Amino acid sequence: MIRSDAERQEIIEHGNKLYHTEQYCELSQGQVYMVLVYTYYAIHLVEQYWDRLIFKHIRFYFSDTTFQVAKNLFFDVTTKDIVDEDNVNLSSEIRRSFMGLVARISYDEIINNKNDIVC
Numbered sequence: 001m002i003r004s005d006a007e008r009q010e011i012i013e014h015g016n017k018l019y020h021t022e023q024y025c026e027l028s029q030g031q032v033y034m035v036l037v038y039t040y041y042a043i044h045l046v047e048q049y050w051d052r053l054i055f056k057h058i059r060f061y062f063s064d065t066t067f068q069v070a071k072n073l074f075f076d077v078t079t080k081d082i083v084d085e086d087n088v089n090l091s092s093e094i095r096r097s098f099m100g101l102v103a104r105i106s107y108d109e110i111i112n113n114k115n116d117i118v119c
Contacts, residue, residue: 011036014094018073021082021090026069034061035073036094042078043098 015033018024024032038058055071062070076082082090 007040010097011040014090014097017084017090018077018082021084023076023082024069024073026066027073031061031066031070032073034058035070036077039074039077039094040098042074043095 011033015029015036018036019027019029019032027035035058038055055074058070059067077091077094080091084090
């Protein structure tokens with residue numbers, strides 16, 4: 001289960017970007033989300049549960065052709081670069097987001113609230 005609405009929203013936003021990418025057009029939007037949820041857990045649980053988390057666990061959600069596309073999407077997100085038409089590396093964005101390396105507060109918010117910070 002996704003722990004928070006923010007994490008759920010991240011998966012939806014990333015999924016929407018990937019869904020409109022030509023190389024994954026065979027997948028439905030729900031299938032793209034499924035791959036991202038699997039990827040999210042693979043990144044978070046890799047050390048503790050690597051031997052238990054197998055891509056075949058989500059095989060049920062795909063046909064023979066879409067299963068291969070889904071596997072490609074998983075490997076492209078986790079080990080390669082998916083670059084969109086704006087030259088943004090979506091894979092890197094997704095990995096940073098899923099690993100918690102994306103700031104949840106903007107620089108402007110920090111500057112505007114600097115008087116609220118107690119040291």
